[in-house]
Amino acid sequence: MRATIYWGIGGLVGLLIAAGLGWLLLNPQGLSAYLTDRPEACNNCHVMNPAYEGWFHALHRRAAVCNDCHTPHDFPAKWSVKFLKGIQHVYFYTTYQIPPQIRADAVTRRIVQANCVRCHFNTVSTQTGLLEGERFCFDCHRTVAHGERRSIAFSPLIERR
Amino acid sequence: QIRGPRLEVVRPVTIPEGETNPAVWGLAFPREYQTWLRTKEGRKTLFAGSIPYDKLEEDPRLRILWEGYPFAVEYGEDRGHAYSVEDVLKTKRIQVLAQKRGGSAPGTCWTCKSADVPRLMAEMGPANFYATPFEQLRERIQHPVSCANCHDPKTMAPTIKHVALQEALQKMGKDIHNLSRQELRILTCAQCHVEYYFAKEPKDYLVFPWEKGTRFEDIEAYYNERNFADWVHPSTGVPVVKFQHPEFELYTANSTHYLAGVACADCHMPFVIEGGIKYTSHQAASPWYRMEQACGTCHLDIPFIRKRVEIIQTITKGLQDAAEVALVEAIEALKAIKDNPNADPKLAEEARTLFRKAHMRWDFVSAENSLGFHNPQEAMRLLAESINFARQAQLKAIQALQRPQARVP
């Protein structure tokens, strides 16, 4: 009985310490900010720079921040995605498994697609085909979200002739 | 929610089953109808567009290359869907065909010209439809290429109504009932913008020569296997094939846009915005004068893109002309050995085989309507091969007349 209490307290303290350490460890990488919707939160990670850059100069900055497109908008879904993606990104980041090109995965694409439709429903409401998600809005609208060039090796130099 | 709500097309008026009049469909879908009507508007582009002109006048070599075939009598620049009935009735090719076949042109010529065809096919059955004389079918044809050719009036989904395509796809083991939307945005066009021939049996039956595949080489093999020829070129005596508008075949042969998942409709029927509503422009025409819409969502810099199109088409035109010159010179050389007892038979035969290959490759590209743009690499490859074979045909023909000892390997 007593033993279990001790164990309980011990475990609790342990958990708190772990949580504290985790917080100290991860906060610099924007964990707290990650709870907000501020684009700067995403940009805490330099690897998000190109995406941020692209977004900043593309058309939607006037209309949408990262999470308007990259997280679902019904409450539970939004937070579960934030949690999972947050883990995913932090994990890859802290373990330095940063792919040569960061690309949106299948889940992200579907989430984003749903958000395009969410905001532009009236515009595209006659497009039965498009709304079935067989094809992504951004297959055609290649640049509205992040502009023309998106990558870690973002090159600001290109000047058209 | 991920896939977005599936939404029925709003349809105040219902379209009666078997309705073929676009104006009636237009009551339900005014925007699409209005834009379809605009296929009557015509403008010239750098190399194409919608202003009819006599291509034989512009390039007299064509008369020599198509000598003895209806295309040598008249070949015009095509224009919008709304003209399809008018233009097939006007063309001299029909009269020539009628003469050649003792009075009546094949009904098959209607197949890709009218919205009434799917209905008539259902009523008469394909074989019967094709076998009926052109003039006789005429009374039953009313509307040009329009809604009923591409849509199911119930779902409004783009649909394959064209028997020849249904049969061709089935032969290739494709299930026409589960095609992706993007495939349909290509295949609705492949109902007509494809190479075809008339089978002898059943009479004038319309066939797409795709049994071995849709690449040029597959089609060539298919025709050779059957010793097929549309006609024998008189002054050379070589049996040759006439190609027609193989847009689909050229485009899908690994072109950059095809591999990127782009469809015909993306460029030729771009979405347009009207009062915040987005719909498909049904003015199927050259994208030349609306590249901002047709190309602009994928390509930001339109002047750059337009310049590239000009460069690609101009270079292709240069090779196409070079191929025609080579073919014409080959014809001169082949004339000299035709029924000539002094000509070495083996070399003469080689020369004729080479000429057929060269003629086929050139005609495939020149019949295609984008002057290479749909697939620059493939078009240029075929033209280069055409030049190579044409020059070799000329060479062999000339060697066929040399005294053996003078012959150089």
Add this chain to the structure above:
Amino acid sequence: QIRGPRLEVVRPVTIPEGETNPAVWGLAFPREYQTWLRTKEGRKTLFAGSIPYDKLEEDPRLRILWEGYPFAVEYGEDRGHAYSVEDVLKTKRIQVLAQKRGGSAPGTCWTCKSADVPRLMAEMGPANFYATPFEQLRERIQHPVSCANCHDPKTMAPTIKHVALQEALQKMGKDIHNLSRQELRILTCAQCHVEYYFAKEPKDYLVFPWEKGTRFEDIEAYYNERNFADWVHPSTGVPVVKFQHPEFELYTANSTHYLAGVACADCHMPFVIEGGIKYTSHQAASPWYRMEQACGTCHLDIPFIRKRVEIIQTITKGLQDAAEVALVEAIEALKAIKDNPNADPKLAEEARTLFRKAHMRWDFVSAENSLGFHNPQEAMRLLAESINFARQAQLKAIQALQRPQARVP
């Protein structure tokens, strides 16, 4: 921090004026130096890469086409910048040149092979440098193509150090002191990856033949105007030109990427990120094994892009082989009329002129190192013309031996 990563050149160590040893520059810029060292790593790609092999073994036709010229003795696959000195010393072409010129190869061969060259040029003066025997310059050459070839040690900006390019640009009225950064990202490569020839006067002076422009036709006109030939092809007696690595000329001839503002360095020296620091990978090599970095900046779907590269190169290779076959057959025919009194002189002359045109066009493309990728349309156009001219040369040569009455137009 809105504008994202900027290129701050941190410099703990200063680089002594005239320093040519990359290891010393490397103390100041370890990342760039480390990646430059990796130009020693080699891998084979579909058609190129960095594993040296004997191109003459792989394609024996080359020996016939370059007969009598050093390239017929040895022509290898190129590899990374770090090997430039080693490889120029190894090549049999140097020994052949030495023999031909009575003992010593031209010093000019060093011009594009070492970081010591800009310094030596300054000390000796260009004319003197070029005229000095290869073997004699050897002692003064230490380091392969590296930092000092492309950078000003003070500003570290990419700089045009190469006299031949400075002179060529001046002739074209370009001010080398105000070039945009993107232009420099191309022109630093154009110091060496260009067609060149050795002038007779001043002795072995290195010249880029750009007076009329840098397109193939401009260079051809420039050479023809001077009746220039690198050598006379023995078995045909035709004076021909050897082209070398015209990467710059082909790429800038209206290629898609050039018009889009892309520079050599964007694809061959992509930016990479290491621990948050962004720098230029100095492993100038085929992008094949790092298309994610090299192409991913602009292209999302790398498997698609790689497939297109394969298609473009495979098609170009096909035409290049066809051109070689045509040229070899033309050579056979031209042999028969060489110093042959029975050959019609006018036709023989026409045949030789056509052969020169065909040979030039083929060699231009085959000497270029991207197998068409840098500019697919232009490469295919030149190969198609080469085939056309080669076949006509063969034809005229054969006709030159026919008895007049048998001749067909």
